[in-house]
Amino acid sequence: MTDWLAVDWGTSHLRVWVMSRTGTVKARRASDAGMGSLSRDGFEPALLDLAGDLLGTGKTPVIVCGMAGSRQGWAEAKYVATPCAPPGIDRATHVPTNDPRLAVHILPGVKQTSPADVMRGEETQIAGFLSLNQKFDGVICLPGTHTKWAHISAGEIVSFRTFMTGELFAVLSQQSVLRHTVAGDGWDAEAFTDAVSTGMSNPAELAARLFSIRAEGLLNDLHADQARARLSGLLIGAELTAARPYWLGQHVALIGDDKLCKAYADALGAQGLPVERTDADRMTLEGLKAAYSALKETTQ
Incomplete structure (x- = not known):
């Protein structure tokens, strides 16, 4: 029997964990029915297609994080302004459904007015990390398409900045x-480390350094693995320079894809900064579990 559903609804994916009241994962399901492919009236059918057979006859709580709460999503879950604790079930948006078995709660994102910035989904991963590390004081970096650097103090997101490094890499490497x-998916660790150093020491030369990758490929037969690592290193190096006020002298935890987090850990390690790497899926799930625990308290 399903006690509740934990849902991570991104732009390109839908992930559902089938949960017990005690927090045990009974099953995990996923589909490509992300927010970007759905109209507003398509969210409930997409969820039922993926997990409807797991519902009982009574109401099943469904705790959702991610892009389902965006303006183009299932229902807008408005942002909470920093400084703030990662918003929980008390700030969630309740979504009316056609299927009476569903009790859907969408967690809100977080906004910052100056400089203007937003996050949606990452705040739940931060909540999960803080539920496991309640005394953490430092910086959480969440590498991804849009990498976040969040300053955490006393259980609150004090401030954060977003860098489009991952999206820039995708556009430059593909278009x-x-x-x-x-071309390819190879890697050269030494070329990456050298490029990070170059990107940090001369960020104003980024555009020229990027074109030199193309020129070296034509003139000096630069290997694709070295070229790919150099592209990543230059972009991450420029990001680290801009994000220095966040990470310099701080305790940094990384939440994200394992391969990408390793690149950031290597880049920061070269600056003499040890980092803590975590499992992104676990942090998402722990954040959703924290929200469900709060929901149980309000209904008991």
């Missing part, structure tokens, strides 16, 4: 003049 030079 720019560099796409042939960096």
Whole structure:
């Protein structure tokens, strides 16, 4: 029997954990029915298609994080302004459903007015991390398409900044003049480390350094693995320079894809900064579990 559903609804994916009241994962399901492919009236059918057979006859709480709460999503869950604790069930948006078995709660994102910034989904991962590390004081970095750096103190998100480093890498490696030079998925750790150092020491030269990757491929037969690692290193190096006020002298925890987190850990390690790496899926689930625990308290 399903006691509740934990749902991570991103732009391109839908992930559902089938949960017991004690927090045990009974099953996990996923589909490509992300927010970006759905109209507003398509969310409930997409959820039922994936997990409807697991519902009982009574109401099943469904705790949702991510892009389902965006303006283009299932129902807008308005942002909570910093400084704030990662918003929980008390700030969630309750969504009316056609199926009486569903009791859907969408967690809100977090906003910052100056400089203007937003996050949606990452705050739940931060909540999960803080539920396991209640005395943490430092910085959480969440590498991804849009990498977040969040300053955490006394259980609150004090401030954060977003860098489009992952999206820039995708565009440059797939759609720019560099796409042939960096083709493949290989990697050269030494080239990456050197490029991070170059990107940090000369961020103003980023655009020129990027084109030199193409030129070296044409003139000096630069290997695709080296080229790909250099592209990543230059972009991450420029990001680290801009994000220095966040990470310098801080305790940094990384939440994200394992391969990407390793790149950030290597880049920060080269600056003499030890980091803590975590499992992104677990942090998401722990954040959703914390929200469910709060919901249980309000209904008992």
